[in-house]
Amino acid sequence: MHIPDAFIPIGQAIVYWVVALIFIALALRWARTDLNEDKIPLVAVLAAGIFALQAFNLPIAMGTSGHLVGGALCAIVLGSPYAAVFILTLVLIIQGFIFGDGGITVMGANIINMGVISGFVGFYSYQGLKGAIGSPYAAAGIAAWLACVIAALAASVELFIAGTFPLVPGLIAMGTYHAAIGIIEGAITGIALYLIMTVRPDILEMPTEAVSS
Template sequence: MHIPDGFVSVPVAGATGIISAVMIGIALGRSRDAFGIRRAPVLGLTTAFIFAAQMINFPVAGGTSGHLLGGTLAAVILGSPWAGGICIATVLIIQAVLFADGGITALGANILNMAVVGVWVGWMLTQTLQQLLGSRKGRLPLSAGIAGGMSVVVAAIACAIELALSGTAKLNIVLPAMTGIHILIGIGEGIITGGVLTYLAKVRPDLLPTEQRKLRGFLVPVVATMLIAGVLSLFASAYPDGLEKVAENLGFIQLGENIRFSLPTPFADYTINGAEGIGTSIAGLVGATVCFAVAFAVAQMLKPKNA
């Protein structure tokens, strides 16, 4: 769902950029005392993991692929939608700047859709479902899985509205197209979100904010994240993602091809020219490392002096 340059108009890009900047600014302030931010390594690892997981596109119907958005997962692991928003925004900024994934001019729209709308919808639905299911810890993966899937659909609706406001496509056409394909992608989001949280609850409960346990170390999470970024990323589906497929079907894909403001980078499109395969692995490892370093640094800067 990464919107490239050219898909949204200048007014829409400007408005979403302002809204996203304000929301992330508030998130930075509100996260100063948030549980997740006080555990800087957890924020760093969560950010790196979501970056790595987003490299793995899984196939869905009609020659289309999808990947984890991770907003609900980040918010639940960090125990705060504010911290979750910082996590996803960090991933999106690094993807746009270092890997030319998502337009620089559309960065505000992407942050709004995935780091604000996706995170908050997933968080609020998770809390609501937890109350309906009795607030049991064992029900958290199910609640977050359902919420995660729904958050993808709502983020896709937000994206469709932005495209319509930009004059890129008519709302009555792009809205059902985006919603339909992202319902399928949302199923994958829900399965991944529920699966990760089930694993953490059973094997590493210390990484969850509901457990006030001393952190047991990070070797296994680090190794797992690097394996995903450096190895599993090689098996990602080559099918176009949901937004790209919709753009192809509705005939506005060329807008992203004609206008591109990517910064100079050796890792564009998650590879290195002349080194396909190993280039993807290197790009994944570099990206995951940079995501961890940036998120960890942000958490350290925000951490209260007495923490």
């Protein structure tokens, strides 16, 4: 889902950067208030894991491949959509500047799609589904699928505004491919949540204020 530089004109790319910077500022505020000595290493390991998983393109048929985005996973595990913005922004900076994966001018749009949208949709869908479904892992999986698909649809609208993709074919193709890629997103998110819950259930329920005070 990494948009390359060529796909969005510079004027529009700057607008996405401005919006992204607002969320980055809010994510830094989240980090300052919510992170503590116990959580910082977990955030770093999550970032390393997401970088590794994003490098692993899995075949999804239709001549297409896909990998985890990880925004929903970060937001659910760390209990805030801003955790996704924080981690995905840094991962996208590393991918863009060092590995040429995702553009530089369009990085703001990529941060909005994969950090902000994926984090917020993942987090609030999980909150809503958790009680209704009963299983936190299934809720996390469905929330992550939704986060992947909605972020992809947002990207296709941005690329329509950019004049790169036609609206309806872009939405159909991005929606179709990411509905399939989202199954990978959902499965990995559910499994990762299960593994973390199994080894350290306290991390997910950690009342931050109580720990940091």
